[in-house]
Amino acid sequence: MKKCIVLLIAVSMMTLGLTATAADKLVIKSSDVHGDGYPTVEAIKYMGELLDTWTNGRITIQVFGSMQLGGEKEALEQVQVGALEMTRVSVGVVGPIVDEFNAFNLPYVFRSSQHMYNVTDGEIGTELLQKLEKGGLIGLGYMDAGSRSFYNSVRPIKSIDDLDGLKIRVMQNPIFVEMVNAMGGNGIPVAFNELYTAMQTGVVDGAENNPPTVIHQKHYEVAKYYTLTEHLMVPEIFVFSKKVWDTLSETDQLLIRKAAALTVPKERELWKAMVDKALNELSEMGYNVIKEIDKEPFIKATEPVRVEFGSKYLDLIKRIQAVEG
Structure with missing residues (x-):
């Protein structure tokens, strides 16, 4: 080669x-x-x-x-x-x-x-x-850079209804706060270096990130449910x-x-x-990992967020959505 x-x-x-x-x-x-x-x-x-x-x-x-x-x-x-x-x-x-x-x-x-x-x-x-x-x-x-998905300590997220009322840590950006709120949760900005303690003490119920981060930051110690919602791919x-x-x-x-x-x-x-390695490690630890989920309700719920924060890029977003895959 x-x-x-x-x-x-x-x-x-x-x-x-x-x-x-x-x-x-x-x-x-x-x-x-x-x-x-x-x-x-x-x-x-x-x-x-x-x-x-x-x-x-x-x-x-x-x-x-x-x-x-x-x-x-x-x-x-x-x-x-x-x-x-x-x-x-x-x-x-x-x-x-x-x-x-x-x-x-x-x-x-x-x-x-x-x-x-x-x-x-x-x-x-x-x-x-x-x-x-x-x-x-x-x-x-x-x-x-992977995709971001939800993990928490309260219950497995099998549908969008399971997000209802959950306090989810998000990055300090209004887009991500409104994203979680639109899905029925409560988006709470917390500094990343404070997240472990915030989950441990109940300030938040969970967060959203990729599987390797859950492993590297030992968040599996304070949250036991992970669902591949893949709501962000940046x-x-x-x-x-x-x-x-x-x-x-x-x-x-x-x-x-x-x-x-x-x-x-x-x-x-x-x-x-x-x-793949991180997901396998989480499963071996007894972590509840949900890999298959109907994403359509999540996509529909966040449409207002894309419209509000993406108004400047509507033509670009339409072109992106028209691409196959």
Whole structure:
């Protein structure tokens, strides 16, 4: 497989009449708030391995995880001015640059993981990445950050009626408060570092997040019911500094884009493996995990939220919903 990839790139460069023999060595510094073992970090390492192999060590990637270079906002600012070559960020961080990315934060904008992939891999995703250039960024691709689902200590959520009256911790954003309220629950903003204690003391009955987070934060100790409502699927993106990009040869730009294209499915593969592992661990602990649920009532209940907070993006949302998947 790797030989085929190398051959493909060689043919592409020959077609363009390009040569990399005289190019300078390039060390791409990349930042991530997560540490070793996390899918986004390991995926960027994989991208580095591809570039290293294809260029005989001329292009490499040095990953700085665990917020060594600051949080997402700080890293993005460094990329914009060319002090850092690359970073992986949540779409919310680039919302001020390309407003349409905020549409991804709305509940049930994506019907499934495959639907999200079809959107981000297609025309819509490409258009949004291209718009990042006005902010000094080259969008290389999207990464899977999983889906958020409900977990609580009171009762299993088998239908939307089971959410009635439950106090659910949400991120400190009015969209998410109204989302839970629209489903019949009571959305309560709580700082993430206070969530365990809030569930332990009954300030909230539960929360919403992905399965690996329940494991890593030991929330299974204070909540025993998990239902895959998958009400939020918000992709993440990895971006390159346009200031640095413009100094690169077309050959190197081509190589980086090809490596990025192969990194996207690799990260998805790593993410799925981590989620499957977390769900299995929860089941083995005796955790009540409900994987199948009728989502249509949840989707219908949150329509007013999409209309209220997505009024600026209605055309985009219609295009997203028209994509198959």
